[in-house]
Amino acid sequence: MNIIEAIMTRRSIRHFTGELIRDEDLETILKAGFQAPSAHNKQPWEFVVLRDREKLRAIKEFHKYAKMVEDAGTAIVVCGDKNKQDRMGFLVADTSAAIQNMLLAAHGLNLGAVWCGIYDSNSLVEFFSQLLKLLENILPIGMVVVGNKIRDRSIQDRYDETKIHYDEW
Amino acid sequence: MNIIEAIMTRRSIRHFTGELIRDEDLETILKAGFQAPSAHNKQPWEFVVLRDREKLRAIKEFHKYAKMVEDAGTAIVVCGDKNKQDRMGFLVADTSAAIQNMLLAAHGLNLGAVWCGIYDSNSLVEFFSQLLKLLENILPIGMVVVGNKIRDRSIQDRYDETKIHYDEW
Numbered sequence: 001m002n003i004i005e006a007i008m009t010r011r012s013i014r015h016f017t018g019e020l021i022r023d024e025d026l027e028t029i030l031k032a033g034f035q036a037p038s039a040h041n042k043q044p045w046e047f048v049v050l051r052d053r054e055k056l057r058a059i060k061e062f063h064k065y066a067k068m069v070e071d072a073g074t075a076i077v078v079c080g081d082k083n084k085q086d087r088m089g090f091l092v093a094d095t096s097a098a099i100q101n102m103l104l105a106a107h108g109l110n111l112g113a114v115w116c117g118i119y120d121s122n123s124l125v126e127f128f129s130q131l132l133k134l135l136e137n138i139l140p141i142g143m144v145v146v147g148n149k150i151r152d153r154s155i156q157d158r159y160d161e162t163k164i165h166y167d168e169w
Numbered sequence: 170m171n172i173i174e175a176i177m178t179r180r181s182i183r184h185f186t187g188e189l190i191r192d193e194d195l196e197t198i199l200k201a202g203f204q205a206p207s208a209h210n211k212q213p214w215e216f217v218v219l220r221d222r223e224k225l226r227a228i229k230e231f232h233k234y235a236k237m238v239e240d241a242g243t244a245i246v247v248c249g250d251k252n253k254q255d256r257m258g259f260l261v262a263d264t265s266a267a268i269q270n271m272l273l274a275a276h277g278l279n280l281g282a283v284w285c286g287i288y289d290s291n292s293l294v295e296f297f298s299q300l301l302k303l304l305e306n307i308l309p310i311g312m313v314v315v316g317n318k319i320r321d322r323s324i325q326d327r328y329d330e331t332k333i334h335y336d337e338w
């Protein structure tokens with residue numbers, strides 16, 4: 001799929017067949033995450049791949065916007081290492097760019113994916129830190145849920161000229 | 170360019186020919202920004218396109234990591250609307266996903282681009298807020314500098330297996 005087409009047609013997918021994605025596709029998605037830019041090239045990300053059924057079920061029960069995670073079968077929790085990047089704004093920006101790369105890669109592989117937020121909710125940060133036994137310096141930022149989609153979604157054009165300004169507000 | 174290839178080969182470009190990018194390419198890059206996902210689909214982004222020579226020069230003088238902005242000729246300051254999304258973590262994540270889409274679109278159009286951070290530096294936030302006459306509720310997050318590149322950069326493989334964990338840390 002062409003890069004521009006991929007960006008324009010990607011949608012959040014929340015309905016999955018239950019069939020696991022292939023290992024080579026998982027690897028491609030992870031590689032896409034690593035290729036994001038980062039402030040001062042610190043690459044402060046870490047990835048926790050989740051396929052354990054009990055853990056997926058625990059997430060489904062706790063995270064009210066991640067009910068689809070069990071059907072998807074695979075989740076990747078993208079974390080930031082506060083020892084590598086101690087400025088939270090940069091840590092969130094860098095890991096968010098990694099997540100967006102991963103969502104686009106999944107779409108390019110004809111898989112479905114959705115971004116579930118973790119950072120910005122203290123209870124979710126605590127829940128994932130305990131569930132995944134994260135170290136003190138590792139902050140869970142967001143979760144990419146990925147699987148085989150049941151169907152495509154229609155393209156949504158979000159372009160809005162009123163949000164574009166020239167040279168000043 | 171294929172989406173996976175685009176993700177894997179994109180690099181930050183800081184050397185530009187001085188020739189402005191075409192209006193249709195600018196529009197494609199902006200459209201790519203709008204197509205990012207956002208928490209609860211709030212789409213809290215705003216874009217300020219900068220081509221005014223005096224403003225570009227002012228940025229070059231103030232922002233120590235944006236010396237290339239004058240040669241590039243075009244910068245897009247991506248802002249977040251705090252009235253649409255009052256949780257800063259989400260605002261940074263959403264706008265960062267938009268920026269990553271824009272960087273990839275530029276690369277797909279064979280243009281060069283680089284992400285210059287604004288948010289996380291109070292002095293840069295103040296500088297851009299004044300320069301662009303931003304409203305109180307509009308927070309500048311990052312700037313995409315885009316132009317015609319002098320040369321391609323070699324591919325950098327950032328994959329690191331030690332940063333991948335399975336089911337727990």
